[in-house]
Amino acid sequence: MRNRLHTLAKTGIALSLLCALAAPTVLAKDAISEAANSSIRADKERLRDEYRNPQQTLRFFGIKPSMTVVEISPGGGWYSNILAPLLNNDGKLYAAHFHITENTNDYFKKSRNAFEEKVKSQAEYKNVEITSFHPTDALDVAPAGSADAVLTFRNVHNWYMRQGEEGVLNAFKAFNKALKSGGVLGVVEHRLPEGADDEMQKKSGYMKESYVVKLAEKAGFKLVESSDINANPLDTANHPKGVWTLPPRLALDDQDKAKYLAIGESDRMTLKFVKS
Template sequence: MKKLAQLVLAATLGMSAGYATADAISDAAMSDVRTAKAKARDEYRNPQQTLRFFGLQPNMTVVEVSPGGGWYTDILYPVVKDNGQYVAAHFYVDENSNDYYKKALAAFKQKTEAGEKYQGATVTAFDPMKALDITEAGSADMVLTFRNVHNWYMRHGDEGIDNAFGAFFTALKSGGVLGVVEHELPESADDEAMKKSGYMKRSYVIAAAEKAGFKLAESSDVNANPMDNANHPKGVWTLPPRLALDDQDREKYLAIGESNRMTLKFVKP
């Protein structure tokens, strides 16, 4: 009976922890910290389901690579701020960087100051050619990147991708998780499309991660959009939220919605 009671208690505590994690993610996603404009994208980006799929826990050290303005940070940071750690591997900036990178980094850093919404968050730098030490080696439980792989490939090709996934592998603990969300190019498409469309082939991303030493643990269709054929005049930017064609066929692209995306969970052995 004693053993049974212990098993029941352990199961109850496990369920409670799961509910607590789910509640933390839900609370962050629904928080007033997020703007109505940001929340409107949830329909396509499914942040709660995505983060649960990756296995986010409040006690984790989480590195978000290239967080931009903080769309996902608004959810990630509140989940881990009390019992874990959030690290933003943001733009690498030097004297040759353009104003966009400088302003974006400065704006993000301002949000980490006392009294601001990311107070106490750590900001490091990432560039697939210039800055690969995104956090202390072997210290991260989870590395996440959302819709960024195409940027590294378009700018730096295979070398940039190899460097990026190598950096993520180095940052993670053994057993740590790499979560990747990326615009998906059909496998039947010409590889050349990856150089300018903003879409990447799933097979290419998986091969790059495995080359770095990762194992694919699981994939999810949570961010899939079967209405998107990945063949648009201005690539992925033709679709919302960018709508690069402005008013041309606007209703058509709004009806498609945001891009079809792969959601891949890798593990460092």
């Protein structure tokens, strides 16, 4: 009888431990779902979820509500409108927005100003701090060693097209500096087939996965996992106006619109690195 009670007690303890270990994951998933359904997200933003898969992507990167996260170049705040409420109570979000100088064009200035107004006016943004990022001129995206995760969504091609390999490498080094030891770099980027001409990276908006991995590793990261969460096998990455031919941009306007709507948004790599 004593042995049986001892066994039951051990089993109970084991089950309690398992539940305790599982609880944070369950809570994180619930928190991500809740944030993705936040009222600050407009209906037109939610329409993109079909292609951008924000909940699955954030779970893949291991984002939790208590983390300190840096989002690179948040633009109008498509992902910020999920990350801000997710991190609002127990975490912190650094929004590394456009670096503004007297020579900055009006589009970047207006985008940053609008984002600053959002931070000032919306309660969900109370734990958001705006910093600046530019691949050569503004590299302190967060205090050194402070971040649990740095996330960049569809930005690598911009650095490459404007600043070349130096820009990409500088960016990844800056993210490494901001991260804690073992911190996560999450990258989502338009994917160019490995057999395509390298020259296409200069103008198409697509990047080769092998190239992105090589530069991240050179900056001190280790690739730990990749995912096809944001893959689109219908996308050939060969379009008249590059990735901008596809939705949501539809750069050809009504020309072959039905064709490109049927393809949907671009094929994307989703890569999880850790600071080594």
